[in-house]
Amino acid sequence: MPDRLNIIECTAVVKEYDRGVRALDGMTMSVPAGSIFGFIGLNGAGKTTTIKILAGQSRCDEGDVVLFGKPLGEHDELIKREIGFVLDEPLYFEWMTAAEYLSFVGAMYDLPKNETSRRSGELIDFFGLNEKRDARIGTYSTGMKKKISLAAAVIHTPKLIVLDEPLEGIDAVAASAIKETLTLMASNGTTILITSHVLDTVERFCTDIGIIHKGKVLLQCKTVDIRSRAKNMVNDHMFGSLEELFVDLVSEKQHAKSLSFLS
């Protein structure tokens, strides 16, 4: 029986790609309700694969994934009603304008027409897309595309938001506004799963942290507990920051080697 306090429960999840590459190798993690869960790892650690499995775009070979207490794949349509996704490759219809796309997304989530137009107007304004509201999304910059994906992910006020590198390619002002919005949503009970390479941001912004390496979650805890938990885990060494801990956990001394031409 899954813990009711966890919105996402992954247990011993294995995902193997062609040629025997194991993207997830018994990955186990749980995302508590109402948390802002920072999911961090090196490139190729398994973050995006995990998120693709949550989005149904990839299937795990072994293990269990439970969302809102229901196994993944069951009642998909109803469960997706409660989730907003921003994937690494933003997904939208390039030929639509921002206003058209948000209206389309609102309708897919059965939002009333008036409410959809009110929310889409506010979101376009909030993300600073007013100037290009009538331009096709295909003509937007990478950052603007990310913003429209984010807008689409929150328009229906989901209970869970899954974001893969949402702040990548977004300007500092918008990033700050997004973080404030996500914090506000979390305080209202929305659970947020976010992957990021910017550890400093994760440490300051997330309430919980999971570190994934080579398809396994090495550490999962509350951000406030990270230093004490890490102290026990890694040779009783006290770490000054998440970055120090992260590097120690996942680097495997690969940086100990020096480049001959620089020494």
Place this chain on the structure above:
Amino acid sequence: MNRQITILVRAELKEIFAQRRVYHFLPLLVIGSFLMAWIFSVGSPFAPIIVLVVTGLEPQFNNIIFRTPNELQALGILSCSWRNVIVAKNVASLIHFGLFLILVSMSLLYFSPEVITGAHAEEAALYIVTVAFPLLHTGNTQSLRRPRRYSGLRLEDLVQAVWMCVNLALLSVPFYVFSNLPLPWISCTAYGVLTGILWYKISVRSSSVYLAEHFSDLCLTD
């Protein structure tokens, strides 16, 4: 029709005019102007027009889940029912078919040496009634079994267009049987209604179930 289907149909109807695919009709119109110069022993002057429209709209029938490369994944993260998606896409394909049939007819009938009569139009209408839903069904099957992430003017697309024409020829057999029976408009209409019911009860249902079950595999389409 529920709101989700209405919005999806509206988006589908608009999509084709935002894509380069619509320009595929230009070379087809040139070919069509030559084809219209013949008097066809089988079918009416509308026969080449129907073939051209079906060829031009091939991705609308045979590649419904990848009209644009990320479309499937984009729909997959939203809370839409696959059944609604299939119905909306099929309904939009029929509307496109009717619209382009009118537009292409207006452009090409001028080149026909035959005098176009009401009987020709009636025959064409009855023919369309008999092939429309079978075309949607074969298109749904093809879209899910042989999806293409990109549709354009590649060899694969040309092969699919030829396949579509062969398929159309096979699906025309019932019409030629019915047209040689007394009161063909009754038999053709009854056949059209029957295929419509089968399309909704069997094709839409099985396609949406297949799509739900194989979504992650279909996302890997090249």
